[in-house]
Amino acid sequence: MSAQQLEEIARRACADAGIAADAMVAIKVAENAIFRVPEQRLVVRIARAGQADAARRELEIAAWLQSHNVAAVQPLGSRSDFAVFDSRPVTLWRELPPHRNGTEREIGGALRKLHSLPVPAFLSNVEPFVRLEQRIDGASSLTESDRRWLRERVSELRAAWKELPSGKPWSPIHGDAWEGNVVTTDAGVTTFLDLERASVGPPEWDLVSTAIKHSSFGWISADRYADFCGAYGDDVATWAGFTLLRDIRELRMTSMAAQAAGTNPKHASQAQHRVDCLRDRAGSRPWSGWEPIA
CATH class of the missing domain: 3.30.200.20 (Phosphorylase Kinase; domain 1)
Known part of the structure; x- marks a missing residue:
């Protein structure tokens, strides 16, 4: 449309x-x-x-x-x-009134409050693999080898999700807690936006979004990540299930870029770079060169 x-x-x-x-x-x-x-x-x-x-x-x-x-x-x-x-x-x-993106400290504090709420009956469980296959299938810029690898990776991670290590009790989660979806108004009120992915799930699913900004992409410093952990009261990167949730998040970000490249060629190089990172063709984390898809 x-x-x-x-x-x-x-x-x-x-x-x-x-x-x-x-x-x-x-x-x-x-x-x-x-x-x-x-x-x-x-x-x-x-x-x-x-x-x-x-x-x-x-x-x-x-x-x-x-x-x-x-x-x-x-x-x-x-x-x-x-x-x-x-x-x-x-x-x-x-x-919303005038606002800015939330800081790591503000996001950590807001998530801590959200995760402490009782689970309402109308919230369904998180679906970490929703629409992944469709995005990969619609990514016309991918080579068939990369497309096949991504499909196989989805299957591997889906199987691993069923064996997710125990962690915090499942709670209400935002589901997509990047700084653009958690903002702070000029009056100082930290506010959640974009509630499409809100669900019941492991609180760690929300925490990984900020953790990988530091460990996977180097977008934030160690001090800023420490601010986030301090405000929330825990460091998700020390949890046994961190690597699995990190890998799922990175795959979701890659499939989104690949789908975008299928309809807009200007995103093709970014999509390919993300695939190359996941396939160990671009060195080890933190990777450089991951840029927003506008």
């Missing part, structure tokens, strides 16, 4: 809610599209077709977090916060 078609869906969702949306700004147009309506302090999220239940669940999760005094993005509160247009689920959210 084109960016113009997605914007038209966003406008229809606003009209359905009785909201004027003359000025609309695209924030992200990818698998999920996000638009901002500045004059209404509104954000419109458009999910993939077939994700209606997941989109409704995000609204439910946001309300549940608010009830437990955990700061998170909030539904707009209109008559039509959820709707489906042309098979695409659409949700309406309040725009």
Whole structure:
């Protein structure tokens, strides 16, 4: 679906809610599209077709977090916060006040609070391999050798997941706790965004996202990682299951880049670099050259 078609869906969702949306700004147009309506302090999220239940669940999760005094993005509160247009689920959210990406210390503290909450009945278990095979199959820039290796790697890690070493009790987790999804407002409130992957799972799944920024990619210093561990109260890298979760995270990041390269050739070199790292063609960790896929 084109960016113009997605914007038209966003406008229809606003009209359905009785909201004027003359000025609309695209924030992200990818698998999920996000638009901002500045004059209404509104954000419109458009999910993939077939994700209606997941989109409704995000609204439910946001309300549940608010009830437990955990700061998170909030539904707009209109008559039509959820709707489906042309098979695409659409949700309406309040725009956050001015904010920045969370620091490692802030993310660690926010995750510690989230992981301490009781498990709600409506949250399903984490699915660490969701859509991996589809992304690999859709990655047309890959050689057949690399594609076959990635498929085999998914199978290996899926089998290892069934034998995940014991660790912290499973709890509510964010599921995608990068700094762009955990932000701090100018008022100092650290807030969770993008609740699509929220689920029940090992708390370590959230912690690995920051750990590999240091150990796999060298994106943050040892001191910044120590700030994260101090705020959370533990270092996931010392846990017996760390290597497995690290490898799954790296594979997810690689498959995402490979899928993006299938539709946009400018990402092909980044996707290939990530595959080369996983296949031991680019030296040992921490690897250089891993860059965001915009």
